[in-house]
Amino acid sequence: MIVVKAFGHVKEVLGSELEVNRELIDVKSLRDYLGNEYPTIVWSTVAIAVNKKYVQDPDPISPGDEIALIPPVSGG
Amino acid sequence: MVQLVEHIDLNEVYKLLADTKAGGTCVFVGTVRNHTPQREDAEVTDLRFEAYDEMALAEMEKIRQQAIEKWGLHQAVIIHAIGKKEVGEPVVVVGVASSHRKEAFPACQFLIDELKKSVPIWKKEFFTDSSHWVSPTP
Numbered sequence: 001m002i003v004v005k006a007f008g009h010v011k012e013v014l015g016s017e018l019e020v021n022r023e024l025i026d027v028k029s030l031r032d033y034l035g036n037e038y039p040t041i042v043w044s045t046v047a048i049a050v051n052k053k054y055v056q057d058p059d060p061i062s063p064g065d066e067i068a069l070i071p072p073v074s075g076g
Numbered sequence: 077m078v079q080l081v082e083h084i085d086l087n088e089v090y091k092l093l094a095d096t097k098a099g100g101t102c103v104f105v106g107t108v109r110n111h112t113p114q115r116e117d118a119e120v121t122d123l124r125f126e127a128y129d130e131m132a133l134a135e136m137e138k139i140r141q142q143a144i145e146k147w148g149l150h151q152a153v154i155i156h157a158i159g160k161k162e163v164g165e166p167v168v169v170v171g172v173a174s175s176h177r178k179e180a181f182p183a184c185q186f187l188i189d190e191l192k193k194s195v196p197i198w199k200k201e202f203f204t205d206s207s208h209w210v211s212p213t214p
Contacts, residue, residue, distance in 0.1 A: 007128055007198055052130055053131075054194075068131065068196075070128070070196050071198065072211055073193070073194065073195060074197070074198050074199045074210040075125070075132075075191055075192060075196075075197030076106050076156075076167070
């Protein structure tokens with residue numbers, strides 16, 4: 001199981017922490033899972049961070065990683 | 077210095093930027109305004125900010141270090157407020173101290189522009205009748 005943090009408008013759909021009970025090997029597999037489960041969210045606009053760093057689709061996910069869903073930021 | 081705070085104290089920012097090597101200090105303060113292009117018919121009552129704290133601080137520090145290196149700054153500060161903020165309140169302050177003013181202005185602009193691009197902080201605008209998450213603006 002991995003725990004995924006969510007923020008902004010994504011949090012309002014998924015809750016602040018989402019538990020994913022399946023094996024995910026990379027960011028792409030997480031994106032595919034989220035796209036199937038939550039089709040109302042425009043996932044192409046949502047960045048993903050692993051261990052507090054922005055990552056891309058081919059990057060790996062390992063057990064224990066801190067994963068976060070980052071919708072378009074609007075600070076300032 | 078990078079910080080996420082409940083309330084921004086501008087006097088503290090000047091103290092953080094004080095440096096005897098500096099001949100110029102430039103500070104940008106972002107405040108809550110009462111109007112937005114998305115809703116010309118309604119007034120903004122307040123904003124609420126949330127952050128992915130640990131990553132936001134890490135991204136802020138990365139930007140700060142880039143500016144220090146690029147412009148040879150003596151001091152650089154990025155402070156963002158979180159929580160509910162009323163119209164007129166400061167929500168973000170970036171400031172730099174450098175030997176000359178020539179470096180201070182572009183460095184200060186860089187800090188706020190980069191913050192708006194990459195730092196995981198979100199704002200929700202509240203109107204008298206509704207609310208919505210804000211999309212990024214250039």
